[in-house]
Every structure is written in C-alpha cells, then in structure tokens.
Amino acid sequence: MQLGAIFIDHDIFNIELPKPDDEVIPGVPWGAVEAFPSPAYWAYQVYAHRLHGNRIDYKLGATLKEEVGACLLGGHGIPSNIGLAAFHHVRGRGAFGDETPPENILLEWLKEPMSVNGRMVKYRFAKQKARYLAAALQKLSTEYPPQSSGKALRDWLLDIPGIGYKTASWVARNWLDADDVAILDIHILRAGLLGKFFDSSLTVERNYLQLEEQFIRFSKGLGVKASELDALIWLEMMSSAATVHSIMGMGNVPHQGQSRNKSKKAGK
Known part of the structure; x- marks a missing residue:
C-alpha cells in the first residue's frame, strides 16, 4: 500500500492506493503516486479534486x-x-x-x-x-x-x-455526463502511452473503439468515472505540455501522436 496526502485547510486526508508494482489492469502497474503521469498519480488527482470540490465543468451549451x-x-x-x-x-x-x-x-x-x-x-x-x-x-x-x-x-x-x-x-x-465513451485526443493518447494503458500499436484513426475500450477499462481499474478521468487527464496534460514533451523526448514513448488532430475539447 502507498499513501497520498491531501491537505485541505488544516486537515490532512490520506488516500490509500495499491503498491506501485500491483496492477491496475493486467500488464499495467499502478506506479508511484508522486510519479507523473503514473496510474496512481491520476487516481490521486481525481480524489484530490473531489475532496477540494474542484469538479471540472465540461458542458459548453445550454441545449x-x-x-x-x-x-x-x-x-x-x-x-x-x-x-x-x-x-x-x-x-x-x-x-x-x-x-x-x-x-x-x-x-x-x-x-x-x-x-x-x-x-x-x-x-x-x-x-x-x-x-x-x-x-x-x-x-x-x-x-x-x-x-x-x-x-x-x-x-x-x-x-x-x-x-x-x-x-x-x-x-x-x-x-x-457519459462514462461509456471516451474523447481520445492527443493529450489523452500521450497519457495512455506514458502510463502504458494504451496499446502503442493502435492508432486513433484506425482503432478508436479499441482504444476507447482500453481507456474505459483503465478508469474502472482505478475505480473512477471515465468522464471525470478524461477531463482531468486532458487538463493536466495540456497544462504540463513542456514536461510531457521532455518525457517523450527521452524516448520513453513512441511518437504515435504526431498524426493526431489537436485537442477537440474547448475548455475540457
């Protein structure tokens, strides 16, 4: 077990997560909670946002x-x-x-x-x-x-x-607010390749539904809503572009995302 501490005012909340070597889904280890962008890191961020009341409002229209x-x-x-x-x-x-x-x-x-x-x-x-x-x-x-x-x-x-x-x-x-679909843009794709919960041999253009299934299975493994995870990963990956590019530049991730369209989420 590993612990992630969440500080809210003067209170401390500890989040218990599986050990780094345990698997979220077959073949995908949780990783360290402090290691961006490991599965444990994403689980911690979802719980932290919930406790802070920082729900990402992704709806854009009134109709x-x-x-x-x-x-x-x-x-x-x-x-x-x-x-x-x-x-x-x-x-x-x-x-x-x-x-x-x-x-x-x-x-x-x-x-x-x-x-x-x-x-x-x-x-x-x-x-x-x-x-x-x-x-x-x-x-x-x-x-x-x-x-x-x-x-x-x-x-x-x-x-x-x-x-x-x-x-x-x-x-x-x-x-x-659907959890049976996933928005697979460049940010989500990179997170999946870095976290190893996407099959690197698949492409969005040819294998969208297979990658979507992998994302939803991953979210269930973490125990969080797919819609919530999708929105949070997009925001974090988009906000940490320099860090992501640095990690990818080290050769840790195939540059599969080069042919992807840019993010389709305005404010997501």
Missing part, C-alpha cells in the same frame, strides 16, 4: 444544439479559445434557436471578425464548418436523438457530416 455547435466549431487545429469564441458569436446571432439558419447565413456569421483576448481574429475553415453546422442543426431540428446512453447518442451523431468519433464522443460525454 443539445448548442453542445453540438460548440464541439463542432472546435478542434482540427482550431485553438480552444477561438472555437469557443466562434460558438458564442453564432449563438449571439441566433444560430441555435427554433429556426435553423441556412448555410449561407451561418457562413456570413463565421466570416465576421471576432474579439478574442482583446484582438480581432477570423475563424478558420468558415465555409467547411458552416456546411457541417447547417447539416447538424437541420438533423437536430427534425429528428429525435437517442439519449439513453453516451454510445447511443454518439452513434446517432456520426451520421452528421464533419462529425467523427472524437467529436461525437465529446458531445455525448459533455451532454450526458
């Missing part, structure tokens, strides 16, 4: 239309602050109301300069994303998406042009 729009306008090389700005911009124009705006109107809105961190910027891929957003809003206005599970909603969203497993899983996780 499913808005959630789809926010996720669809992010990712694919678009910085999270730009994707969020575009979402708020078109929402302010009325994109997610009862009447679905036509593609040409959405394109006009996405072409308008936006203020981001005190400077005016233009949204990349406005034409492509206007087409995708128009199709998504039309489908959401005329059909009833299943919401019985994350996978059911995810699979329904996959029929929308421009939405693949990653974006569809992002929407499902955010909207339903």
Whole structure:
C-alpha cells in the first residue's frame, strides 16, 4: 500500500492506493503516486479534486444544439479559445434557436471578425464548418436523438457530416455526463502511452473503439468515472505540455501522436 496526502485547510486526508508494482489492469502497474503521469498519480488527482470540490465543468451549451455547435466549431487545429469564441458569436446571432439558419447565413456569421483576448481574429475553415453546422442543426431540428446512453447518442451523431468519433464522443460525454465513451485526443493518447494503458500499436484513426475500450477499462481499474478521468487527464496534460514533451523526448514513448488532430475539447 502507498499513501497520498491531501491537505485541505488544516486537515490532512490520506488516500490509500495499491503498491506501485500491483496492477491496475493486467500488464499495467499502478506506479508511484508522486510519479507523473503514473496510474496512481491520476487516481490521486481525481480524489484530490473531489475532496477540494474542484469538479471540472465540461458542458459548453445550454441545449443539445448548442453542445453540438460548440464541439463542432472546435478542434482540427482550431485553438480552444477561438472555437469557443466562434460558438458564442453564432449563438449571439441566433444560430441555435427554433429556426435553423441556412448555410449561407451561418457562413456570413463565421466570416465576421471576432474579439478574442482583446484582438480581432477570423475563424478558420468558415465555409467547411458552416456546411457541417447547417447539416447538424437541420438533423437536430427534425429528428429525435437517442439519449439513453453516451454510445447511443454518439452513434446517432456520426451520421452528421464533419462529425467523427472524437467529436461525437465529446458531445455525448459533455451532454450526458457519459462514462461509456471516451474523447481520445492527443493529450489523452500521450497519457495512455506514458502510463502504458494504451496499446502503442493502435492508432486513433484506425482503432478508436479499441482504444476507447482500453481507456474505459483503465478508469474502472482505478475505480473512477471515465468522464471525470478524461477531463482531468486532458487538463493536466495540456497544462504540463513542456514536461510531457521532455518525457517523450527521452524516448520513453513512441511518437504515435504526431498524426493526431489537436485537442477537440474547448475548455475540457
């Protein structure tokens, strides 16, 4: 057994975790709790966030239309602050109301300069994303998406042009707080390779569902919610980019993530 201490004001809470050599799941040792980014480290961080009341709020929209729009306008090389700005911009124009705006109107809105961190910027891929957003809003206005599970909603969203497993899983996780899907972006992939809970021979492009299954099995092994773990790993890996790159530069991890899209989670 190993202990991890969590300090809250003048109180100390000890978290008991298995020994470093014990296995979370077959072939994956817990590692030392202080060793970033070991499985024990992730378990400790989840429990620490819970005790501190620092739940990561990953929902972006007030309606499913808005959630789809926010996720669809992010990712694919678009910085999270730009994707969020575009979402708020078109929402302010009325994109997610009862009447679905036509593609040409959405394109006009996405072409308008936006203020981001005190400077005016233009949204990349406005034409492509206007087409995708128009199709998504039309489908959401005329059909009833299943919401019985994350996978059911995810699979329904996959029929929308421009939405693949990653974006569809992002929407499902955010909207339903779902633990049966995973958002496998570059940060999660790197964590999985460093922590050895992902098979390094698999790729997101060809083996998304297999990697997702491995992530969910890993979260169950830790005894935490997949949605909670996904959000926390993303935040920590994104915030520790220099450390992650240093570890990877030492040759400890295959550079499998080079072909991945950049993070699709705005604020995740």
